[in-house]
Amino acid sequence: MAYQVISRKFRPKNFHEIVGQEPIVTTLQNSILTDRLAHAYLFAGPRGIGKTTTARVLAMALNCQNKAGADSNPCGKCDICQSIHRGDDIDVIEKDAASVPFVEDVRTLRENATYRPMRARFKVYIIDEAHMLSTAAFNAFLKTLEEPPGHVKFIFCTTAPQKLPETVRSRCQRFDFRNISTKDIAKRLGQIAEAAAPQTEIEPQGLLEIARRAKGAVRDAEVLLEQLISFAGERITVKSVYQVLGLVAEERISEILDVVAKKDVAGTLKLLDEIYRQGKDPSDFLNQVIERLRDLLVASSCGADSPLIERPTDERPRLKEDAEKFSSDFLLYAIRLLAQAKREIKETMEPRIPVEMAFVKLARMGDLVSLAEAIERLESLEATSEVASGDFSSEEKGLFRKAAEESPIEPASQETRASGPTSAPRALSLAEVQEAWPQVLKWVEREEAPLARSLAQVEPIVLKEKEVLLGVPEEAGLLAEELRIKKASVEEALGEVLSAALKIKVVKLTTDEAISSEISQTKEPQETPRNEASSFDPMIEKVKEIFKAKIVGEERGEG
């Protein structure tokens, strides 16, 4: 017999084997038992969660020769059950709507529906991807759907029920399938693994890890399991799961969080280098760290035993321990920073740089915390509305606030205060920025020598509020683009040297007009009187803050 992939071989043959859709299964079973069958069903839900499988099981239950028992389950053994399961039963017609989109095909299908089934009780039409049918095809169905012959049942399966005409939706009994929980998927994988590879020993944590990666879709989990069985042989461990999925071992993630907690920048970079050398995908790695930080956050809010953390029991003590090392505000900030780095990876030729920068920042967070005093000043400025608060994410603000409240670290030396990064803006002149520029270059050189060389070709030409315009000579080719990518590094250096949160904007030195235009664009909008709408709604205030917008008029809708 030809080899069958796990997802096909272990496709549920009865209602009991369908995972995570209990209310739907109960309803279908009851409807068979009480003979209250609808003539058309609509199974809606995301891909890979059992819509078509349930449709087949329903078709089997309706037609099973060994009449289903008290739970109306199909026997799975009779000719009809087996041929439906294989997908070649003469009375259960499975159509992919993507391949029968034309109205003529539907007309044929409708005409054939009038003939009685060859051997089964019901002729069942399973229309997969039903949203792919054209409107004309649906119209051709409509009358049949309103009143199909008693021996016909239609089951429409779709991931996009909203694309079906209302007239069709309303004539079907609709069931909305849910995504399946990690726990349920892991349980099902265990059953399959036992049957598919009885000689293979599988660690439950490994199954849980596969289930987590499947994100609610059983079929995806089954495909991963199959890969692992082929790869790992007699024993599937968490380690082999990580290997096959190209993930970094959890211990490594813990190690890197340890060095970050110890503010050991060198150690952080060393570990990152090791991970990088193993050929791990930086984006996947960041995802893993973000997931871990999310779990730590949940652990610190809900306890390490919370079922909201999908991790094996033996990892919980470690999770608890790690959660105690970081404040919630730090964790929120770290997640944001790493997510930003993940985004930057897509825009850069050298993906390890954003990763390293993000971790170095995290490892240096202690310096930020020691600046509580500066933050108090910032808060007092905010209170008097002299400073816009929009330059900090809520995570940063929370972090600063916490630092100000707790001051857990010894006050920093005067030197550190002067040179450490601060987010408290102070009034600066362009001359000061230009004067400090060589220091900025030196600072950058320590971290990224090539970038410093590039920066040597540009100069600060305008300072408007907290934005520095860097003029790039027209002949410098790709320099402007490079600086845009490395914007964060330059801003960090400016912050370090000038103790001010400054943004940069890169402009090409083409004509005077171009520069004038850039300058005019950076002008802050005139202070507008706070009208009723803006002071009324914090959402509006936030929108203004995010988009640097001003209210030019007001129109009120109903309600």
Place this chain on the structure above:
Amino acid sequence: MAKQKPISPMELERRLKKSQIEPVYVLAGDEAFFRFQALGYIREALAGPGEEKAEVIYFEGPEARCEEVLSLLRTPSMFWARHLVVVEKAREFIAEHKEAIEGYIRSPGAGVWVLISDTIGKGAPGLVIECKALYENQIPGWIRKRARDYGKEISTEAAALLTEIMGTALWEIDQKLQAISIYLGEKKRVELEDVEALLPQAGKHRFWDLTDAIGQKKAERALRILQEQLLAAKSSQEIAGILAGLAWHLRRLLLVKRALVSGATPREIGDKVGEKRSFLLRRLLSQARLFSLEALEEKLGHLLEADLDMKTGLYDNRLAFDLSILKLCQ
């Protein structure tokens, strides 16, 4: 013969049960479910021995020829007890052939004639069955009645939830009620959780519970509610809808809170937030007391940030939700 007043589908069912059969019925109105239901009553009443329903011969109004229809109606049926002829989309047909229809009413044949139209002019011949769409405030009552037809009682909250989610789509509500009644088996009463079990979108109403959990800083409970909502969501649009719904709910609370602070009466507050249902207004008032004005403003800010993080792709949906809930519960 005096012109009869229009009647409802329910009245039609009552009359048909008394074997009061008319030669011509006009099913008029924009509610397809009522039209289908009324036709179903007529078919059941005309069913011959051993038949569940009478067979129907359909014509489309714009293509139907009046003589052909009349000839069918006056001819005894070879196979069925009598002919039941339906002319759909019959507005123009009725206007054009009014006299012929009236002639058939005066001197009917063996067949029964049903004309179906979204709208009809005044003075339509035959017995008019009004199949008008219901207003939203009529839906919960209709749901209770339909549930009784399926042998179940339904709680006020469950009926309100079905109305909230499914609006005025009677046909879909009816299908769902039927499914719920099958799901319940022997159980006689439909409760909120039964609706939720078969209607994952019902998670929407859980904004109340979610907001309670946030107000009481119960992060775990809030995250669990959210997790259920995310499991039920089929698309990123639906996921975005969860966030929008929560923001909408908190915004209402903010309005209520502001009104409370300014000393408004509950009635004034109800007017301000457009909430006429007293049980919901009571709940809004008690929920608003869980938060300070500043806290509500701050939480709305967090939600906007989460929205932005999701839409700009900074976080995936689940992470964005988890983080914002944890922040909201801080």
